[in-house]
Amino acid sequence: MNKINNLEKIKGSNSYRKIAIATCFGTFLEWYDFLTFATLAVVFGPLFFPSSDPSTGLLASLATFGVGMVVRPVGAAIFGSMGDRIGRKPVFMMTIALMGLATVSVGFLPTYAQVGIWAPILLVSLRLLQGLSAGGEIGGGAVYLTEHAGSKYRGFKTSFLQLMGPLGILFSTLQIAFLRQCLSPEEFLSWGWRVPFWISFFLLIIAFYTRRSLEETPIFLGLSKTQQKTVHPLLSNFRDPQTRKHMFLLFFCISAGGAVLFFCVQVYTAIFLKTSVKLPAGLVDQLSIYATLALFPFTLFAGWLSDKVGRRPVVICGLLLGAVFTQPAFEMLQSLSGQYLEAPNTNSTIILIGLLLTALSLSLALVIGPQTALLAELFPAKTRNSAATLPHNLAAGWIGGLLPLVITWLNQQWGNDLAGLWYPTIFLACAALIALLYLPETRNADLRL
Template identity: 35%
Template sequence: MSNLVETGEGTRLDALEILPARSSEKLTIVASSFGALLEWYDLYIYAALTATFAQLFFPPGNEVAATLASLAIFGAAFILRPIGALVFGYFGDRYGRKLTFVATIWIMGVATIGIGLLPTYSQVGLLAPVLLVAFRLAQGLALGGEVGGAATYVTENAAPGRRGFATSWLQTTATIGLLLSIVVVTVVRLSMDNESFNEWGWRIPFLVSGILLAISLYLRRRLSESPVFERMKSRGKVSERPVTESLSNGRNVRSMLILLFSVASGVGILYGVGHFYSAYFLANTLKVEPTMTNILMSCALVLATPFYVLFGWLSDRVGRKWIMVPACLIAAVTIQPVFKALTHYANPALERFQNDNAVVVEGGDCSFRLFSPPQSPCDKTRNFLNGLGVAYTFREVAQGSPARVEVAGTQIHGFDPAAFKTALTQAGWPEAAEPSQVNRPMVVLLLLYLVLLLTMVYGPIVAFMVELFPANLRYTSLSLPYHIGSGWFGGMLPFVLTSINASYGSIYAGLWYPTIVLLISFAVGTLFIRETRKNSID
C-alpha cells in the first residue's frame, strides 16, 4: 500500500506526516516553547541592563566608549550563533533533534547563572569584561543550536496545513522572553534604591534563570524524538556528514543563500530595530526615564504577541512569501519617519531644539574612536556631545586649529563641558525628557507598529525554513543562514547603528543601515523565494 495520499490542495504527501495527534502536538509546542522562552529570556536580560553593564564592567572616564563596548558584547552572543548552528546542526541531523534540546538548554542556563555571579571591573579589573564576553559567547553558541532545533522539531511534529500555526506559538517566545526580562528587571529596580541595584540587585534577574532551567529540563525530557527523524533513521537515510553535504550540494547552497539574503537578514534587522534599538533610542537618546521606557515597551510587546500566531495561521491559508516579503519593504520605507515621530512624541523639547538651533563642531585633530579614550580636545568635545545625545554638524578645519563649538550663535573654544551645557540649556536643550510631555499612547503605537512588522516575517518564517530544506540536512541547512542573517545583521544592529550616529554626530544617520539591508531583503525575496507551504517535509 502506498504511503502517498492526495490532499485537497492537490499535493502528494507522505501519509505518515498526518499521524501526529493534537494532544502530542500541544505537548511538543508547550515543552519546546518553554525551553525557547528560557533561552530568549537569558539572552535579553543583558539587553535590559546594557547601561548598567557599561558602568560596572568597563573602565570609567569614557561614557560613549563604555556604552559601545557594552553594546558590542551584547552583539557578541549573536556573532557566535552561526558556529552554534553548525555544531548543534551536525548533532541534530546526525543523532537526533531531542539530544540538542537538552544540551543547548544546559549551556544557556549555566552561562546565564554565571553572568549573575561575575565580579565587576572595580573588583577584578579587565578580567571582568573578559569573563562577561566568555559567558555571552556561550549563550550565543547555545542559541545557535536552540532556534534551529526548536524550529525543526516543532514543524516535524505538526500536521500538514498547521505548520505555520504550530510554529508561530514557538515564535512568540522571543517576544515573551524579552517582555519577561523587562518585567523582572523593572520589578527588581523598583524594589530597591539605585545604589543597591548597582551593587548587587542587577544579579537577581540572572539567578532567577535557575528556576526556569529546572522547569525546562523537566519538560524537555518528556519529549520523544521527532517522527520524521525516526523514519529517516529506520530507512537508513540519516546523513553521516550533514555539514559537508549541506555546503557541497549546489541546490542546497542556493536555498541557503536565498534564505540568508532575504527573510533571514530581514527578520534580524526587524528584530534589532523593533525589540532592541527602539527601547535603546527612547532611554539613551531621547532620555526617557528607564522605568517608563520599559513600561511603554512592555505594552507594545503585549499588544503585538497575538499577531505572531495570526500571521502564522494566515500563512497556512494564503502562503508564506507574500506575508513576509512585503513587510521588509514597508519597514525600509517607514523606519526613519517612525523614529523621527518617536522624537516628536517622546521628547518634543529635543525636537524643537534640533529644529531651531544649529550645533557646529570645528576641529582639525579629530578622529572617531570606538573604544579607546578620546585624546584631542576635538575628540573629547564630540564624545561629550554624543554622550548627551546632541546632534551636531562637524566641520574639519586646518590641522592644529583649536576645537570650537557653536551653539545657537554662542561660540566656545576648547573643551569646556560646563560651558557646553550652559549654552545648550540656554538654547532650549532638555537634559532629559519631561515625563508630562511624553505622549504615551502615541509612543506605544509607534513601538507596536515596529513589532507588528516583525510579526509578519517572524510568524511564518519557521515553517518556511523547514519546508525549504530536505529532512536529512534540515537542521544544519536552515540554522546556518538564519543565524548569520538574524544574528549578524540583527544582533550587531544596536552597535553598528549607534557607532554610525556617533561618527556623524546625528541621532538618525545610522537608520540608513537597516533601511538598505531591508531593501536588499525585499529584492531577493521577491525575485527568488518560491512558495513552500504545500511542500512535503518527510
C-alpha cells in the same frame, strides 16, 4: 470506527500540545537568558567597562552583546550537524543545559571595581558560551516543532515559537522594572541587576524536566529506519545547488530581515529612547511592554495568514513595511519624546509613541510569523537541521546581533542619532527585492522528503 478516529485525533492533539509547550518553554528560556544581557546593556557599561566617556562604556557593553551573537553560527554548525546525525532531542538537552549554566554564572560575576580586567574577560567568556548554545537551539527548535506539526495549519501552529523571543524580553523587562521600583538606584547597581540571572537557575530546572520527556520527531525516526541519514550534512548542503540557493534566501531575506526588524523593534528602540532622547528608564520599560504585548496577536495572525495566502507574500509585505516605515518612525519617536520632556504630563504624546512602537511590531510580526515553518519547509529532511540552523544563526548573529552596535557607531561617526538607521532601512529594501524575485512558496511542502 469514527470513535477510534476521534480518539486518535485527540491523542495526537494532546501529544503535539505537550511537545509544543516543552519546546516553546525551552526556547523561551534561551531567549530570556540571551536577551536579559541586552536589556541590561546600559547597566553593564559602568560595572564592567568603566570609562570617563559614557558612550564608550555603552559601545563596549553592546560589543559584548554582539560577541554572543557572532559565535552563534559556530554553535549552529556544531549542534545543527549533530541534530542531523544523532537526533533533534539530544541536542536540545545539551543546548538548554549550556545556556542555563552560563547565564546563572553571569549573576555571580565580580565587577571591574572588584577584580579589574578579569571582570570583562569573564563576562565575554560566558557570553561566548551563551552564543554557542543559542546557535544550536534557535533554528533547531523551529525544525523540531515543525516536523511534529503536520501539514494542516502548520504556519499558525508553529508561529507560537516566535513568541518566545518577545516573551523572553517581556519577562526580563518586567523583572527589571519591578526591581528598579523596589530598590534604590544604588541597591540595583550593587546587586539587583544579578537577580534575573539567578532566576535562570529555577527556569533551567523546569525546562530540563519538560524536555526530558520529549519524543524524537517522526521524520528523523523515519530517516534512521531507512538509513537515509547523512554522515557530513553540512558539506552535503553546500554541494547541492538547490539547498545552497535556499540557504542564501533564508539567510538574507527571512532570517536577516526578521533579525534586523527584531533588534530594531525589540532591542534598539529601548536603547534609543533611554540613551539618545533621554526618556525616563521606567517609562521606556512600560512602553516596551505594551509594544511586545501587541506583537503577540500580530505574530499569530501572520502565521495563520501564511496558511491562507502563502508564506511568501506575508514575508515580503513585512520586509517592505519595515523598509518604508523604520526611518520615519524613529524620527517621529525622537520628535514626540522631545515634546514629552518639555511637557511630561501630556498623556497624548505617550499614546502616540506607543502607537508607533505597535506599528513597528506589525512589520516584525509579518516576517517572523511564517518563519518557523519556512525554516523547515525550505530544506530536505536528511540535512534540514544543519541547513536551517546555520544561515538562520549567521543572519541573527552577524546581521541582527551587531545591529545595535553598528547603528550606535554610525550615529557617533555622523554626529546624528538617526543616521545609523539608514543601514537597516537599506538592508530591508534589498531583502524585499530579492524575496520578490526568488523566494519560493513552501506552504504545501512535504516535510518527509
